[in-house]
Amino acid sequence: MRAQEITFLKLVQGDKQFQVPLYQRTYSWGREQLQRLWEDVGELVEQHLAGEAAAPHFLGSVVLAPGQIQAGGVQRWLVVDGQQRLTTLMLAFTALRDHLKETGDARGVDRVHRQILVNEFHEGADHYRLLPTQADREAYTACVQSRAEAGGSDNIGAAYRFFRGALAEGHEAGDERWTATVETVLKDLLSIVEITAESGDNVYRIFESINNTGVGLSQSDLLRNYVFMLLPKRGERIYQELWLPMQQSLGPKNLELLVWLDLVVRGHYKTKQSEIYREQQKRLQPLAGDEDALQHEIEQLAERAGRFLRIVEPAREPSPALRAVLERLASWGGQTHYPLALHLLDLLAAGRTTPDDAAQALGYVESYLVRRLICQTPTTGLNRIFMEAPKELETDRPAAEAVRRFLSGRRRRWPGDEELREAIRTKPFYWSGRPPQRSYILRRLEESYRPSEPVDFAKASLSVEHVLPQRPAPAWFDLLSEETEPSQTPQELHDLLVHTLGNLTLTGDNGKLSNHPFERKQQILDSSALRMNLEIASAQRWGKAEILARADRLSERAVELWPGPIGGVKPTGEESPGWAELRAALVAMPSGTWTTYGDVAELIGSHPVAVGAYLGGNSTVIGAYRVLTSEGKISPSFRWAEGDDRQPPQELLTSEGVRFDTWGRAHRSQRLTAAELATLLGKDVAQPAAHDPLPEGEDAAAAERFRTQLQEHWPDAHPGVMGVLDFWRRQGGYVNYGRHEETSCFPMLDAGTIRSPHLLWPVAIYPVSGTVEVVFQHLKSRTPFDDTEQRRELLNRLNKIDGIDLPEAKLELRPSFPVTVLAEHGDEICEVLDWFVGVAALDLARRD
Template sequence: MRAQEITFLKLVQGDKQFQVPLYQRTYSWGREQLKRLWEDVGELVGQHLSGEPTAPHFLGSVVLAPGQIQAGGVQRWLVVDGQQRLTTLMLAFAALRDHLKSTGDERGVDRVHRQVLVNEFHEGLDHYRLLPTQADREAYTACVRSRAEAGGSDNVGAAYRFFRGAFAEGHEAGDERWTATVETVLKDLLSIVEITAEPGDNVYRIFESINNTGVGLSQSDLLRNYVFMLLPKRGERVYQELWLPMQQSLGPKNLELLVWLDLIVRGNSKAKQSEIYREQQKRLQSLVGDEGALQYEVEQLAQRGRRFLRIVEPARESSPKLRAVLERLAAWGGQTHYPLALHLLDLVDAGRTTPDDAAEALRYVESYLVRRLICQTPTTGLNRIFMEAPTSLETDRPAAEAVRRFLSGRRRRWPSDEELRTAIRGKPFYWSGRPPQRSYILRRLEESYRPSEPVDFAKAALSVEHVLPQRPAAAWLQLLAEETEENQTPQELHDLVVHTLGNLTLTGDNSKLSNHPFERKQQILESSALRMNLEIAEAKRWGKAEILDRADRLTDRAVELWPGPIGGIKPVGEESPGWTELRAALVVMPSGTWTTYGDIAELIGSHPVAVGAYLGSNPSLIGAYRVLTVEGKISPSFRWPEGGDRQPPQELLASEGIRFDSWGRAHRSQRLSAAELATLPGKDVTQPVAQDPLPEGEDSAAAERFRTQLRENWPDAHDGVLAALDFWRRQGGYVNYGRFEETSCFPMLDAGTSHRPHLMWPVGIYPVSGTVEVVFQYLKDRSPFDDTEQRRELLNRLNKIEGVDLPEAKLELRPSFPVRVFAEHGEEICEVLDWFVGAAALDLAQRD
């Protein structure tokens, strides 16, 4: 084998083709890996534009084995290892080419297509420079060919859509050189080690060797080995007295974090956690040969380690004020604040600020994080802001003032009081951040009432409750009908307010409250120990007016709890974050889906009319033509920009796979709801009240409630459902039930071992609403259904059953079909369940 470092462009140029063998898994990079790559690209672009010396970024290795070559044909290479990187970069170039096309740069389109994506003078499969494994091939070639179905629901389509959005966003924010610089970075500044096998080498054995290595050394392991190699005389004592206690008190993960944070607070704000060893080694190089100086460095690291422990374990902090805010940030979760918090503790221990001043500074940090979450400010660049903070604070001011001034910088997006009020009134708070963060904000708001007997939140089992229910009964919709605007249905009004903060509270009685009428909820809330619930119980009714009134009261409390930036006014001319979120939502929509103006409005906390006006002014936005009226029709006001040759919107949607009826209405099954739109970019969207299965085994009382509800609401399907559940039990599964008023049912399967459970369930059955949800959203994280082809096979088998119509574009969501299908097709459903169990059993055998 031979190896050489090479740029991506030089790797792919020439009449060659990289073939991914069948034994490789399908393309599997998700949003997190794509974001990391794009952040690296963005850093290189920034350096290049500012004129800084720009060293190539090492992307990893690609192991190739020579394939067959025919006279006049392409040189074929088998991709033994590195197919994820190759596929990702090819999709990035496909997105770049299509972005250039949208800007009218036809020469750029031709250049990228010919230089990178295709072998220009070859046809058929030889035309493609990269040929993925069979399962990914159709989705990949759709992107390379710019076909209508490009950007589908699988991982290939998702990566293409990610890059289309990234180029559109960067183009708007950057100068005229930005796109060209990105192209330069992708071609010439991403470094790859090309490892080439010799003819006759056993390719599969090479692949097996690469992918079955043991656990490698961590970055902190490498640093420790390096340091103690340089301490031949003092090493044993330094290890016993300093390094070992630090390692034992922190544990492996926190030690790794500490070594990275040490670089950050020293001023290396661009240090990556994957490059800790190299950066620390570079820093310590000048001390080689001076054991005293190296010992001092270990002492400094150990001291910083003790400070870091006060951040992750706030009970160790002696100052009450500082301990309280550290506890709040620990409850908030995440590591974003670690660099700045550690820097502040450095200042406290060095006597350069007081504990109270540091506590006030961290209160601003808490406020900054909370306000951004409530306002749903994009998190792009958030980690970078806190990594730059330790060396960017003004040193001639008290720490708290310096932190507030730093975070108030215009590009750091600390929402003003006005923005906070608008967001609390209109944004779907229930989809903001992670569930513990949502609960944390409600808890802090409850504590602001300063009750004489505060609730012990550590012991109370509280969850977030919608006062106006997520699934409203007719009485609720009748109440909302009194407040609807012209041409607005009660359901549309419900969707706009149900997830806002004014409609949410904390309770331990979630299952009791459910979707009861408000009068019944009042009776339950009146007995609550929470002041915010007693306040809700005092209302005479609960509709839009009451929700907005409560939102304003909560805003007053939030402003007091979490102070805003200096000035506290939204900069004039700055675009609303909602439009940024709208563009991001349109980009993540897979081809073959559509949504409505109301769904977009619900997602971003706006109004359908405002959404329509924005899209009418910006029809060229990626995916704008996929937003239809509530009936599923093209809006009469939608027009392409003049001078273009675009297909009519309905024809374009039809070419992507959208089905229309004779009245021009798009098929309802292909519509993405606001919740589904929120799920696609990775928001933690908790499902409606039926929720997910209880952790316990079968519950006889819940089973009886499920059977009764099914018999009362869908009597024709009752026997077919129960027969299918009995069949499931005979196949080795068991049945679980939800905890709410509508007692949902889940056929569960543990496809693991006694030591490693592997729980999964194919569907959730809802006996009142009469729907059967196919839980692709969960299956995509559970082997073997983390493979798109396995989920597609499940979808195709179900779609062969009359009455089931699941759109392929929802392979990562929770599409549904009517429970009445069980009335006449129970046996066919059992055949699908049998296949599901067999696929899980085969996967278990292969894993063992």
């Protein structure tokens, strides 16, 4: 084997083809890996544009083995290892080519297509520089050929859509050189080690040896080994007195985090955690031979470890004020604030600030994070802001003032009071951040009432409750119909209000409250120990006016709890974050789907009319033609930009796979709701408790509630559903139930071992609403259904049954079909479930 470091352009140029062997799994990179790569690309682009010397970014290795060479054909290479990054970069270039087409750069389109994507003078399979494994081939070639179905629901399509969106947003924010610089970075500044096997080498053995290695040394392990190699005389004593106690108190993960933070607070804020050892080695190398200096460095690190422990375990902090805010930030979760918090504790240790000043500074950090979450400000660049802070803070003023001034910088997006008030009224707070963060904000708002007998939140088992229910009974819609605007339905008004902060509270009686009328909820809330619930219970009714009035009251509390930036006025002409989120949502839509103006408005906290006006004035927005009226029709006001020669919107949607009836209405099953759009954006869309099975096995009381509800609401379906569940038990599964008022049912399968639990369930059955959800969103994260082909096979088998019509574009979501299908086609459903159990059993045997 031979190895050489090479740029991506040099790797792929020439008449060659990279073939992914069938024994490799399908393309599997998700949003997290794509985002990490794009952040690295973004840093190189910024450095290049600033005229800085940008060192190539090392992506990893690609192991290739020579394939067959035919006379006059292309040189074929088998991709033994590295297919994920190779495929990802090819998809980035397909997106770049299509982005250049959107911007009118015909020469750029031609250049990227010929240089990177295809072997220009070859046809058929030889035409493509990359030929993925067969399961991915159709989706990949659709992107390369710019076919209508490009950007489907599988991982290939999702990666293509990710890069289309990233390029569109970057182009919007950058100058005229930005796109060209991205092309330069992708071609020439991403470094790959090309490892080439010789003819006759056993490529299967190479693949196994690469992918079956033991646990490697961590970055902190490497640093420890290097440091103590430089301490031949004092090493044993320093290890026992300093390093070992630090290692034992922190644990491996936190020690590695500390070694990285040590670099960040020293000003090396661009250092990635994968580069800790290299950067620390570079810093310490000049001290080789000076054991006094090296001992001093380890002493400093050990002292910093003690301060870091107060951040991760706030109970260790002696100052009450500082301890309180550190506890709040620990409750908030995440590590974003660590660099700045550690820097402030360093200043405190050096006598350059006071505990109260440091506490106030961290209070501004809390406010910054909370306000951004409520206003749904994109988190892009958030980690970098806090990594830059230790180096950028002004040193000639108190720490709290310096932190507030730093976070108030225009590009750091700290929402002011008016933006906060508007977001509380309109944004779907229930989809903001993570569930613990939403609960934290509601808890802090409750504490602001300063009750004489405060609730012990550590012991209370509280969850977020929608006062206006997510699935309201008809009486609720009768109430909302009194407050609808012209041409607005009660359902549309419900969707705009239901997830806003004004409609949410905390309760331990979520299951009891359910979707009962407000009068019944009043009785339950009136006995609550929470002041905010007593306030809700005192209302005479609960509709739009009451929800908005409560939102305004909560806004005043939020403004007082979480102070805003200096100035606090949104700069004139600055775009609302909602429009960026709208563009991201439309890019995230798989081909073959559509949505409505109301769904987009619900997602971003706007109004359908405003969404229509924005898209009407920006018809070049990617995917704008996929936004239809509530009936599923093309809006009469939709127009392509002048000079755009694309097909009429309905024809284009039809070519992508959207079905229309004779009245020009798109098929409802292919519509993406606001919740589904939020899921595609990676938001933590909390499902009602009914969507989660109870942790125990079969529960007799819950089973009886499920049977009773099914018999009451769908009596004709009852025998068929019970028959399907009995079949499932005979196949080795069991049945679990939800904890909500509508007692949902889950056919569960334990496809794991004692050491490695692995629960699967193919569907969720709802006995009141009469729907059966196919839980692709759940299966996507569990083997073997993390493979798109397995989920697609499940979808295809179900779709052969009359009454089931699941769109392929929802392979990452939770599409549904009527519960009556289980009664009318029970035998066919059982055949699908039998196949499901068999696939899971094969996977378990493979893992064993």
